[in-house]
Amino acid sequence: MAVAARPPRRLINRVAGRHPVGVAFAAPYLTFLALIYAYPIILAIYMSFHDYFFAAPGAQVDRPFIGLDNYSTALGDPAFRRALLNVVVFLVINVPLTVGLALVLASALNTALPFRTFFRSSYYLPYVTASVALIGVWLWLFNSDGLVNAIIGEAGPDPTWLVNRFWAMPIIAFFATWKQLGFYVLVYLAALQNVPQELYDAAAVDGAGKLRSFQHVTVPGVRSATTLVIILATIVGANFFTEPYLLTGGGGPNGASISPVLLMYQEGIEQNKPGYAAAIGVILAIGVVVVSLVNRFLLERD
């Protein structure tokens, strides 16, 4: 049987598909993506391979291609290596603490608790409050003559908390955990609504107490939320900036609490070396993607 030849498709259909009007509908978002995401990413990658610096429009400046120089400088820079180590310290404290506390608090807030609405709002309050205001409070808590030292007296570290090489990063991680907790509690609260009551009833019939129910019903029941929380906490955590910028006075003491994003700001904006800052950004972005993929692989496998 002879096969009828398909009529030739018009160019507009070849370019824009069977329903060209769809392109018009997609165009605003495509433009948004191109402007807000694609352009900065492409420009950042371009900058990272050049001796790039910001210049006036129309100024004749030389920004030569330097290959991987910015990347090799970054990897050999003690400040960047310290910043990466700080990300690890931050994530090691922040992510497990966030997951653990958020899940426990969400479970508690999901039960018939007196003043439940008040508690739900209270945990959410730091999340919606400006970091600057909260950091002011934490500075007052952890200064040498702050509330914490006033309570524990001589037991406080020397040098005091925020200028102590050992304590600066943990305090930053605790602060970030506390501030973000409300959001993750909310994520878990939403997930808990989907755990069937029958599972708890069945566990009770089998003789499981509250702890066992939590371990064998709640934790597996919110597993997909846990994946989300871990990935989000990792991404947000790897990009921490405000805390070392304000809480430890620019990554102090002596760079002990520097973060990659703060370093990008210092190198790119303060010292006008955006090419180098872009290389740090690219390395950080690749690192975060890899860690997130590993997390997803480990958490979602059956």
Add this chain to the structure above:
Amino acid sequence: MRGTKFVRTRAIVAIVTAFLFVAAACGGDEESASEAQGATGPIKIWYSNNPEEIEWGKQVVNAWNKENPDEEVTGQEIPAGETSEEVIAAAITAGNTPCLVFNTAPAAVPQFDRAGGLVNLAEFEDGVSYIEERSGDRAAQYEYPEGEYNQMPWKANPVMIFYNKDLFKKAGLDPENPPLATYDEFLAASQALVDKGGVQAAIWPAPSSEFFQSWFDFYPMFIAQTGSGQLVEDGQAQFNNEDGVAVAEFWRQMYEEGLAQQETYNGDAFADQKSAMATVGPWAIAVYGADIDWGVAPVPTQDGIAPEETYTFSDEKSIGMYTSCENQGTAWEFLKYATSEENDGLFLEISGQMPMRTDIIGTYSEYFEKNPEYEVFAEQAERTVEVPMVSGSIEMWQEFRDAYSASVIFREEDIQPAFDSAAESINGLIEEGS
């Protein structure tokens, strides 16, 4: 089907690429520099955001506008930002700097110049003569080796030791002749202030790591100790010499003995009487004068030298003219108008800061008769040293600050090796930029 998808993908990529090129190409201004230098018409200026300078700026702009209705000047405060330098750098990149900024830090000038943001004032016919006649020998510190003036030295805040007389009395120190000339005297006085004066620190310079913080702890004392040396001279770092290390050891001892604090004070330690001394310029009189019975002394040196021979850091701010300015002819005339003898006098009267002109005390004798407390700063203003005009200036200061933080404030390294290592990096930076 694969072919159609490929064509579609190519079309999308082509559209996005074209869009990006258009976006990247926007904003090019081809107007030649020489045309702009002769052009007249309305201009915009920025001035600092402290109340005194706002008042002065408004008065000068209003007076100019009355006399020159066709060349109207619009003044406003520098937009808010972490530092003025960041705001100006961002404006240069965006191409929306005003014609003049009356708050251009000399340390940032090499960076602004590299970005193609600054007009060389020496290219105006009377540019060099006007700057050098007004500022005298000190103008040379603002000139590039090739004879360029990418800034107009405007006003200085010579850094001195400001102290609280009541706290000195409380500590058993003579408030009229405070023992602050040598390092030993300064350390002993500081100890007395902490022990008996009821302060948390004798002096509380910011211990944070911003590149400019060294201008208010190490650098004034380094200048005094070396008798007017700069951090870098003839392309070589100088701070790792005997004098630099002596200054660093002095500060290290201050931190080690708790006479200065490693923690950032959230507020103004001197105003809150948590510290008894501060390294400040004459602006401090207007700020603290009403609440604190104050005195002032030159910065100390290792063995003590006469006040009239002591040099210090200028803490100067310049006026920069920016290349985005279309009416540079008007901008230059306004710049000269704003720095005339009359308007410099008005600035002194309103702000107490010292115009960068020769013989301030003689020129404004009436003012200093009425305000004798400012005279000591005016005398000191004659003996000031600027930051070095070298390429990569901010990077250089950051390199130094990091070494200083590590070896002096937090004592994690020894001073000499930390300074040697920073000096080597800085020499490399200067060589790279030359």
